[in-house]
Amino acid sequence: MAQKVTISPVTRVEGHGKVTIKLDDEGHVTQSRFHIVEFRGFERFVQGRPYWEAPVLVQRLCGICPVSHHLGAAKAVDMIVGAGAGDGLTPTGEKMRRLMHYGQILQSHALHFFHLTSPDLLLGIDADPAVRNVIGVARSPDYKDLAVQGVMMRKFGQEIIEATAGKKIHGTGAIPGGINKSLSLEERDRFLKGKDPLNADTMIDWAEAAVALFRDYHQKHREMIDGYSQFPSNHLSLVGRDGALDLYHGKLRAVDADGKKILNDVNYQDYLSHIAEEVRSWTYMKFPFLTNLGNEKGWYRVGPLARLNTCDFIPTPRAQKAFEEFKAYTGGKPDNMCMHTHWARLIEALFAAESIKELLEDPDLQGEDRVVKGTRQNEGIGLIEAPRGTLFHHYRVNEFDQIQMANLIVSTTNNNQAMNEAVGQVARREMDGQKTITEPMMNAVEVAIRAYDPCLSCATHALGKMPLEITLLNHNEEVVDRKSRHTNGVQQN
Amino acid sequence: MSKQITFTIDGETCKAEEGTYILDAARKNNKYIPTLCNLEGIPPKGACRMCTVKINGKLVTSCTTRVTDGMQIESEDPGLDDLRKSILEMLFVEGNHLCPSCEKSGSCELQALAYRYRMTVPRYPFFFPRRNIDSTHPKIIKDHNRCILCKRCIRAIKDQNGKSIFAFLNRGHHTKIYVDPDLADKLTDELADRAVEICPVGAIMKRGDGFKDPIGERKYDKQPIGSELEQQL
Ligand code: SF4
Ligand code: NI
Numbered sequence: 001m002a003q004k005v006t007i008s009p010v011t012r013v014e015g016h017g018k019v020t021i022k023l024d025d026e027g028h029v030t031q032s033r034f035h036i037v038e039f040r041g042f043e044r045f046v047q048g049r050p051y052w053e054a055p056v057l058v059q060r061l062c063g064i065c066p067v068s069h070h071l072g073a074a075k076a077v078d079m080i081v082g083a084g085a086g087d088g089l090t091p092t093g094e095k096m097r098r099l100m101h102y103g104q105i106l107q108s109h110a111l112h113f114f115h116l117t118s119p120d121l122l123l124g125i126d127a128d129p130a131v132r133n134v135i136g137v138a139r140s141p142d143y144k145d146l147a148v149q150g151v152m153m154r155k156f157g158q159e160i161i162e163a164t165a166g167k168k169i170h171g172t173g174a175i176p177g178g179i180n181k182s183l184s185l186e187e188r189d190r191f192l193k194g195k196d197p198l199n200a201d202t203m204i205d206w207a208e209a210a211v212a213l214f215r216d217y218h219q220k221h222r223e224m225i226d227g228y229s230q231f232p233s234n235h236l237s238l239v240g241r242d243g244a245l246d247l248y249h250g251k252l253r254a255v256d257a258d259g260k261k262i263l264n265d266v267n268y269q270d271y272l273s274h275i276a277e278e279v280r281s282w283t284y285m286k287f288p289f290l291t292n293l294g295n296e297k298g299w300y301r302v303g304p305l306a307r308l309n310t311c312d313f314i315p316t317p318r319a320q321k322a323f324e325e326f327k328a329y330t331g332g333k334p335d336n337m338c339m340h341t342h343w344a345r346l347i348e349a350l351f352a353a354e355s356i357k358e359l360l361e362d363p364d365l366q367g368e369d370r371v372v373k374g375t376r377q378n379e380g381i382g383l384i385e386a387p388r389g390t391l392f393h394h395y396r397v398n399e400f401d402q403i404q405m406a407n408l409i410v411s412t413t414n415n416n417q418a419m420n421e422a423v424g425q426v427a428r429r430e431m432d433g434q435k436t437i438t439e440p441m442m443n444a445v446e447v448a449i450r451a452y453d454p455c456l457s458c459a460t461h462a463l464g465k466m467p468l469e470i471t472l473l474n475h476n477e478e479v480v481d482r483k484s485r486h487t488n489g490v491q492q493n
Numbered sequence: 494m495s496k497q498i499t500f501t502i503d504g505e506t507c508k509a510e511e512g513t514y515i516l517d518a519a520r521k522n523n524k525y526i527p528t529l530c531n532l533e534g535i536p537p538k539g540a541c542r543m544c545t546v547k548i549n550g551k552l553v554t555s556c557t558t559r560v561t562d563g564m565q566i567e568s569e570d571p572g573l574d575d576l577r578k579s580i581l582e583m584l585f586v587e588g589n590h591l592c593p594s595c596e597k598s599g600s601c602e603l604q605a606l607a608y609r610y611r612m613t614v615p616r617y618p619f620f621f622p623r624r625n626i627d628s629t630h631p632k633i634i635k636d637h638n639r640c641i642l643c644k645r646c647i648r649a650i651k652d653q654n655g656k657s658i659f660a661f662l663n664r665g666h667h668t669k670i671y672v673d674p675d676l677a678d679k680l681t682d683e684l685a686d687r688a689v690e691i692c693p694v695g696a697i698m699k700r701g702d703g704f705k706d707p708i709g710e711r712k713y714d715k716q717p718i719g720s721e722l723e724q725q726l
Contacts, residue, residue, distance in 0.1 A: 048626055049594075050634055052703035057594040081701060166708025170593065173707065181707035373701075400628035401700055 019423055019445055019470050023480075027433040030475075032424040034416075034449065035283035043406040051080050051380075051397045052176050058393070058408070059170055064455050066170050067104035067161055068386030068411075071097055071248070072393040074174035075382025080397055082374025083177035085269055086249040086382070092367030093178030098248050099359045100164035100173060101384070102352040105247060106203065107157025108387035109304075109349035112453050113210060114150020117342050118143070120447055121217055126440045146213070149206045152197050153349075159198070160356060163187045178371035185366065192360050200357035204318065207350040211322050214343050229338035229422045229448045232257030234290065234299065235306035236414070238385050239265065243312030245323075245351060247385035253310045254290060254300055259334050263290060268383040271392060277409065285416050288409055299417035302389025303452060304344035309334040314347070316354035322347045338422055338451045345453075386411045388453050412454040422448040437470050437483045445470065498562035503569050515555035515566060516544050525719035526568050527577060527606055529584075529693045530643035531556040538644050542580055543606070547573060574610060581607050582615035589624065589638035590694070596703040597695030599711030603641060604694075605718035622666075630672050632685040633697055637669055640696035646670060650688045652679035659688070670696070 022031040042061045049057060055073040059066035074097070079085050089097070115134045122143050123132050131139075138147035158168045163183060165171025173179055192200055218225050236254040240246035252271065254263035263274055277286040278295045289298035300306070308327075314320040326347060329335070335344075359365065382393045389411035396405040412419075426448040430441045472481040496511040502524045509518035514537060519526045530540040537556040544555040547567040555566070567573070584590075584603060592598045624637040646659040647670070658676045662669045672680060680688070688697045708714065716724075 050626070050628070050698060050700075050703065052701060053594055053596070056596075056704060060593060171708060172596075172704045175704045176701065180705055181710075376701075401634065402626065402628055 019427075019449075020473065021427045021431050021470070022473050022475070023431070023434075024475055027435075029424070029428045029431050032420070032427040033282060034420050034423045035285070043408060046395075046403050046406045048402050050401050051077050051395060051403055052401075054393075054395060054403065054406075055174050055176075056170075056172050058406075062455060063169060065104070065108060065386055065388065065411075067100060067165065068384055068391050069393070070165065070171065070174055071101055072382045072384045072386070072391045073395075074176070075249075075384060076380035076393040076395050077176040078178075078382070079380035080377050080395070081176040082376055083372040084374070085267075088374070089178050089372055090367065090369045091364040092182055092370050093372065094248075095359055095362055095364050096164050096179040096181070096183065096370075097174055099183070099356065099365065100161055100171075101248050102355045102359070103157045103160025103164065105157075105352040105387050106207075106349055106356065107154045107161070109345050109352065110150055110153035110157060112387070113342065113346060113349070114146065114153070116450060116453070118146065118150070120443075120450075121214075121342070122146075126443070132443075146210075149197075149210075153203060153206060156191075156198050156203055157352075160191065163191070175371065177373045180370065182367060182370065183360075183365040188360055188365065192357070200353065200360060203353040204350065204357060207346065207353045208318055208322070211343070211346045211350055214346055215325070218343070225339045226337050229425050229451065230336055231338075231421050231425060232336050233301050233418055233421070234262060234293070235309040235334055236263065236290075236300040236302055237307040237310045237390055238268070238383060239311045240315070244315045245307060245311040245313070245319075245348075246315075247307075247348075247352075249384075252383070252390075255310050255334055257334055257336055259309075259332070262293065268392075269381050271381065271383070271394075275409070277413075283416075285413050286409075287416050288414055289417075300414070301418040301452075302411055302414040303341060303387075304348050305335060305338070305341040306389060307385060308344045308347065314351050316351050316358065319347055319351035319354055322350060338448060341451045341453075388412060388455055389414050410455070412452070415452045415454065419449055419452050419454060422451070431472070434472070436481045437472060442470055442483060498560065500560050500562065500564040500566065502566045509560055511560075511562070513560050515546065515553075515558050515560050515564075517556075518560045519555065519566075519568070520722065523722045524568070525722040526555050527609070527719065528556055529602055529606070529641060530645060532645050532649055532691055535645070535648050538648065540643050541584075541641065543577055545573065545576060552576075577606075578610040578612055579616065581610055581612050582617055584641050585612070586615050586617045586619045587622070588641065589621065591638075595639065595695040596698060597639075597692075599708060599714055600706065601695060601713075602693035602718060605713040608713075609718055627669075627671060630677060630680065631700070632680055632682065633672075633688065633699060635670060635672075636696050636698065638696075639694045640670055641694055642668055642670070643693055645691050645693065646688050646697060649691050650680070650684050652676055658684065 018035050020033045021029055024030045042058060046054060046057055054077055055070045058073045059069040062069060075086055083089060118137050119132045119134060123136050134147055137143045162168045165173035173181060196202060234254050234256050238246060238250035239253045240250045251265040252263055252268045253265050256262050266274060274291055275288055276291050277288045279286055289295045314323045326343060379396045384391050391411050392409035394407040395403050398404050423445055426445050430444045470483050471479055474480055497508055498511050499506060499508055502519055507522035509521060516526050516528060516531055526544050528544040530538050539554040539557040542554060545552050546555045548564060592604055598604060627635040647657045650658050652658055656676060658673055658680050659670055660673045662671045685699055689699050
């Protein structure tokens with residue numbers, strides 16, 4: 001009898017989603033879907049509001065990655081006030097924003113690795129779910145320092161955000177055409193020379209050690225890490241003008257699974273002519289694709305793995321060294337192994353820590369020239385590389401400064417097809433011939449999704465959280481088994 | 494010079510010139526009485542009722558009542574505090590006050606008073622009125638969602654002939670502040686800035702200028718409302 005499996009809720013994923021797996025009458029997986037069941041339209045919500053509210057208002061759609069939305073929207077409204085498309089700000093304006101952004105990257109990547117991923121890696125995917133969490137890591141004699149480091153790196157990143165945005169979450173720092181504050185010398189010195197461990201040098205050392213930890217783990221579990229979920233795909237991100245990894249601003253580049261450039265450093269102002277979104281009836285999350293390849297072949301991945309696949313180099317020394325090792329592993333070709341996203345994420349955390357130090361040493365942060373304005377425009381597009389990948393903000397305003405149209409493509413939406421591919425692959429491996437869903441099976445599916453660090457509250461533009469469950473259905477659409485659990489990992493039937 | 498008189502606020506002896514309004518007299522004696530509509534130097538209106546005090550057991554608005562010799566004024570008592578809190582709650586439910594995205598947040602008198610009176614969830618149901626934004630003036634945007642109809646703008650922002658640039662439109666529930674079309678071009682940059690400043694809430698915004706003050710340096714970030722007087726004691 002054919003069956004369908006749904007997995008829900010995905011624990012240790014920000015927000016919730018739902019997985020449905022369908023089996024044919026021989027018990028083989030015929031279809032799997034990762035879907036979103038709730039929708040709140042922020043794009044409608046901002047209509048009519050003055051454009052300068054966008055950076056503060058829109059960040060509210062997510063409590064997890066507000067800084068990315070704050071900056072993405074700010075870059076879009078920069079254009080509206082005539083401050084250029086991402087490169088027209090004063091040095092103080094741009095560098096303060098970059099500092100804010102790298103603070104966010106550091107804290108988000110640290111959270112993801114230490115809290116959400118390390119339990120799977122260090123304690124094992126099939127470890128008892130009661131201990132397979134960050135508390136379990138903290139209690140294990142081998143890794144207890146690591147758990148503390150995770151907490152401290154996160155704190156450091158959040159304090160950077162507070163010093164630049166005004167608050168740890170939902171600040172107001174980025175305003176149209178620049179920033180509303182500079183960094184005081186006291187703040188700078190605290191971050192540079194602060195009491196151990198809360199200073200930039202320690203962060204760099206720890207981030208580097210985390211990369212080494214992953215490398216070490218990888219060496220011992222190569223088969224699992226490399227083969228867990230691996231499939232060819234295109235990769236998309238911003239890259240700096242010179243091809244450098246740049247998470248704040250750049251041109252849009254995409255490479256295919258072999259590394260061929262399929263979007264060659266185009267101006268993101270033209271994103272609408274390169275990227276389209278497909279709507280599918282069974283989920284609120286759209287499926288973006290590159291128009292030159294079409295919706296079948298044009299889907300792509302975004303995020304840390306994609307960024308290291310698109311960029312040519314990393315402009316900070318220690319991250320560059322790690323990047324070279326990363327590239328060498330696949331002979332310079334794009335890396336299509338999902339679990340390597342964790343590796344890439346840690347290299348980016350190192351890059352963020354090094355960038356923070358570089359920025360802190362720059363006297364422009366104490367500059368007083370913070371805002372630029374030029375000729376008023378009616379449209380603004382701002383892209384940024386959020387922790388989870390490329391984030392698009394697009395606004396059109398009327399002559400009265402009111403937002404008429406907002407279009408957002410969030411990172412998790414960009415990864416929609418990739419997450420579905422990943423779930424499908426794991427489902428075929430784990431669920432084939434199964435009639436009930438076991439805890440390790442659930443976790444296996446979750447591990448594949450979690451590599452993308454999806455932010456589902458963002459992806460649905462939801463204000464609240466949504467539950468997620470796994471359902472197993474037969475070919476008559478009858479529920480054979482259903483398991484769900486809450487974010488605390490407690491399983492329910 | 495007019496006659497000095499003596500009166501008490503909550504039992505403390507104060508002095509003022511005869512004929513002064515209670516609220517102003519209190520200010521001069523470093524006594525804080527909350528208000529949303531009153532503005533120093535501008536004729537009072539008694540619109541918001543926040544400044545209600547008790548004299549001989551009777552409630553009066555202190556901004557429109559003149560102090561007399563020997564007057565005994567009660568301002569701080571649990572009953573009055575609750576009355577003031579209930580006024581704040583009414584204002585909150587009657588409009589659409591969404592502090593998280595409002596550029597006045599941190600400098601907003603309504604928000605600051607809500608903190609002072611420890612308002613959490615209003616006791617009244619929210620109206621969620623459908624109100625719009627008036628963005629037709631080239632210098633300012635009026636957000637009717639946030640307007641508490643205190644009339645400060647009407648009373649304080651005048652052209653060189655002393656004519657109010659702002660005016661009321663409609664009546665009752667539908668009352669709105671608008672810029673008198675005949676005087677619209679009289680709203681200079683200075684007057685526009687002043688209007689933004691005196692509006693106790695975020696109902697008047699200067700175009701293209703939001704969120705200029707960083708968190709930490711906004712009016713009430715350092716000092717809660719009222720403390721500028723209370724700390725003098
Ligand atoms: S616009 Fe501001 S100052 Fe004018 S009445 Fe409304 S709240 Fe009072
Ligand atoms: Ni998010």
